[in-house]
Amino acid sequence: MKNIVITIVLAFGSMIISLLPGRALAQASKTDAAAQHESPFVCDRLALTPDIRKRHFDDLEPKIRALKTGVRELPDGYEFSFPADQTTFALVAEWVIQERLCCPFFDIDLRLEREGGPLWMRLTGRPGTKDFMKVDGKAWLKQ
Amino acid sequence: MKAALIAASLVVAVHFGYSPHDGAHLSIRGRTEALKQIPAASSEKKPAPDFVLKSLDGPMLRLSDFRGKAVLVNFWATWCTPCKVEMPWLVELYRQYHAAGLEILGVSLDDAGEEARIAEFVKKHKVNYPILIGNDAVAGFYGGVRYLPQTFFIDRQGNIVRSSLGFRSKEDFDGSIKQLLSENH
Numbered sequence: 449m450k451n452i453v454i455t456i457v458l459a460f461g462s463m464i465i466s467l468l469p470g471r472a473l474a475q476a477s478k479t480d481a482a483a484q485h486e487s488p489f490v491c492d493r494l495a496l497t498p499d500i501r502k503r504h505f506d507d508l509e510p511k512i513r514a515l516k517t518g519v520r521e522l523p524d525g526y527e528f529s530f531p532a533d534q535t536t537f538a539l540v541a542e543w544v545i546q547e548r549l550c551c552p553f554f555d556i557d558l559r560l561e562r563e564g565g566p567l568w569m570r571l572t573g574r575p576g577t578k579d580f581m582k583v584d585g586k587a588w589l590k591q
Numbered sequence: 592m593k594a595a596l597i598a599a600s601l602v603v604a605v606h607f608g609y610s611p612h613d614g615a616h617l618s619i620r621g622r623t624e625a626l627k628q629i630p631a632a633s634s635e636k637k638p639a640p641d642f643v644l645k646s647l648d649g650p651m652l653r654l655s656d657f658r659g660k661a662v663l664v665n666f667w668a669t670w671c672t673p674c675k676v677e678m679p680w681l682v683e684l685y686r687q688y689h690a691a692g693l694e695i696l697g698v699s700l701d702d703a704g705e706e707a708r709i710a711e712f713v714k715k716h717k718v719n720y721p722i723l724i725g726n727d728a729v730a731g732f733y734g735g736v737r738y739l740p741q742t743f744f745i746d747r748q749g750n751i752v753r754s755s756l757g758f759r760s761k762e763d764f765d766g767s768i769k770q771l772l773s774e775n776h
Contacts, residue, residue: 493738580676583675
């Protein structure tokens, strides 16, 4: 319980920091810097241990695909909606953190829509990224 | 514990960006430091390290047994999306150029014990060239192959004449294969 209180306090602290005026500019700079170091379209086979890779692809991915409630096509990728409950958020967040390690060419956004709306996971990237998504797409992209 | 994990996830979410108008928002756009160290593709000519690996069909295959042919050694894995994009092109190019002396060896770097998954994948994608069960030792001969896909173009004398890191277009493959087949023929 004590841990939860601490993390919530940290969360609000971080939120306040994120509202500071310089932060948006700093984030934009980071994005520019990332663009200058664009890697080839590769997967990092050492990013996940075999156990975590198994969980990522065999357990988490089918689970969150089954939880998906909708798909939106974007010019540079896709956006998937999920129920905004805590369990789903935790599963999606875990998948996202692992996915960006092994498949680093994605830009990933998680958004909790206002007024009790859904959780959105947006996967986008530079030209070509969307084509990769179509390859694995049938299960992911079907409405 | 579960509640703590969820709360921690929220910490990450709001730390990365929060707008009172758009709702909580997590954005991941950075590249890892390791990615900045990805080596560029190489066109330096050097002898291809020999290896013997078990093929998915059973027999052991030795790279040097293909001396006299133009060989593509393609490192891949079933979970690697860019690899999956390339594979149908390699199938087509193998069909097109095999008679002219092209050999493709697909070296899977899936985790140990994943042969059934590899076999299922190969059947599903109708892969027509030999698939070998790779390992870290062989990957080590080729620079570790941390990133997939990676392809090494080996001439008829057994020299690596080109290597490519990451996804490349079918046209790139086609051009490199034609060049490889025409060299020292």
